[in-house]
Amino acid sequence: MFMENLKVAEKPALINLSMKNRTKTLFVLCLLFFTFSKVNESVAQNLPKRGYECITEESASSIVGFLSSDILEGRDAGTRGGSVAAEYIVSLFREYGIEPFFDNGYYQHFATVKNGNNWITEADCDISGFIADGCETRSLKNILAVIPGKEKGVVIVGAHYDHLGVDTTLVGDQCFNGADDNASGVSAVLQIAKAIKAAGRQPGRTIIFALWDGEEKGLLGSRYFVKKCTFLSDISAYMNFDMVGRGPAEKPEHLSYMYTAGNPLFGEWMCTDMKKHDFCFTPLYNASENLIGGSDNTPFARKGIPIVWYHTEGHPDYHRVSDSADKIDYPKLADITRATCLCVWRLANVHEY
Numbered sequence: 001m002f003m004e005n006l007k008v009a010e011k012p013a014l015i016n017l018s019m020k021n022r023t024k025t026l027f028v029l030c031l032l033f034f035t036f037s038k039v040n041e042s043v044a045q046n047l048p049k050r051g052y053e054c055i056t057e058e059s060a061s062s063i064v065g066f067l068s069s070d071i072l073e074g075r076d077a078g079t080r081g082g083s084v085a086a087e088y089i090v091s092l093f094r095e096y097g098i099e100p101f102f103d104n105g106y107y108q109h110f111a112t113v114k115n116g117n118n119w120i121t122e123a124d125c126d127i128s129g130f131i132a133d134g135c136e137t138r139s140l141k142n143i144l145a146v147i148p149g150k151e152k153g154v155v156i157v158g159a160h161y162d163h164l165g166v167d168t169t170l171v172g173d174q175c176f177n178g179a180d181d182n183a184s185g186v187s188a189v190l191q192i193a194k195a196i197k198a199a200g201r202q203p204g205r206t207i208i209f210a211l212w213d214g215e216e217k218g219l220l221g222s223r224y225f226v227k228k229c230t231f232l233s234d235i236s237a238y239m240n241f242d243m244v245g246r247g248p249a250e251k252p253e254h255l256s257y258m259y260t261a262g263n264p265l266f267g268e269w270m271c272t273d274m275k276k277h278d279f280c281f282t283p284l285y286n287a288s289e290n291l292i293g294g295s296d297n298t299p300f301a302r303k304g305i306p307i308v309w310y311h312t313e314g315h316p317d318y319h320r321v322s323d324s325a326d327k328i329d330y331p332k333l334a335d336i337t338r339a340t341c342l343c344v345w346r347l348a349n350v351h352e353y
């Protein structure tokens with residue numbers, strides 16, 4: 001009876017003890033889980049400092065300065081100036097140690113023909129008849145570099161590198177330097193590529209850095225790429241830069257931050273980073289159902305791919321010979337590049353958005 005009582009008395013104590021232990025274990029497990037997810041989340045959210053810190057005003061200025069110098073003759077698609085720009089961009093990818101996307105190199109070559117006032121490519125129709133008929137034909141090239149990820153999924157970061165060339169009918173300055181449009185965007189893509197490579201941490205998703213040709217002739221490069229792309233369903237997001245180096249005279253710090261409304265996290269990320277960093281620009285958040293129009297985001301948006309795009313608005317030098325490197329706001333361009341680099345890192349690493 002006593003023993004029995006003892007057993008009975010002991011039993012609840014044992015049960016209590018094991019329940020306590022279980023609660024303790026559960027607590028420790030929860031703690032571990034939260035710590036682990038926090039670490040994971042911080043890996044996803046935070047680009048290592050050594051990467052982030054190599055984005056500089058000086059690099060922005062040197063890239064924009066070269067691309068918009070008169071010797072590049074306005075970087076008209078399919079001309080000598082355009083080719084020099086392309087070779088310069090490739091030389092920077094090589095210097096940063098970033099691999100070509102294609103087996104045979106960085107270039108995606110394609111032809112365009114002039115049909116009336118329009119330039120068309122294989123993205124529009126079979127152009128062999130136009131070529132045979134002797135229509136003006138040019139060879140264009142997109143430039144693609146890649147940092148392979150650990151998992152499935154692809155993020156593309158793009159900007160066009162072509163501009164309007166030279167107009168020999170003008171009196172005086174004839175060269176469209178295109179410093180803001182879009183040497184500024186090219187400098188952002190290149191510096192982001194450099195920063196992510198220098199960070200030395202493999203991203204979750206693969207990141208492709210794309211510099212499009214023929215944007216000014218009708219989004220030729222990006223439309224051609226999307227038409228020929230065999231992995232569209234793997235593309236998680238497309239980020240676009242087109243004119244990110246200036247700002248309206250009355251509000252020079254302005255940045256138009258456009259993103260697909262179906263991905264509200266894109267807006268939240270920018271809000272978080274604006275609180276954490278002392279960036280010298282003010283984003284105007286613009287979430288839109290359908291980001292079609294304006295630039296190389298269009299063909300991607302048409303395929304339902306989530307978009308983030310940055311733009312610092314038009315100005316009196318837009319599509320004029322006066323769009324020159326000395327008018328670029330380099331501290332602002334560098335800060336936009338830093339902020340978007342953080343966004344690219346999240347696009348590549350955050351599990352779901």
Ligand SMILES: [Zn+2]
Nearest residue numbers: 181182216319
């Ligand atoms: Zn333009």
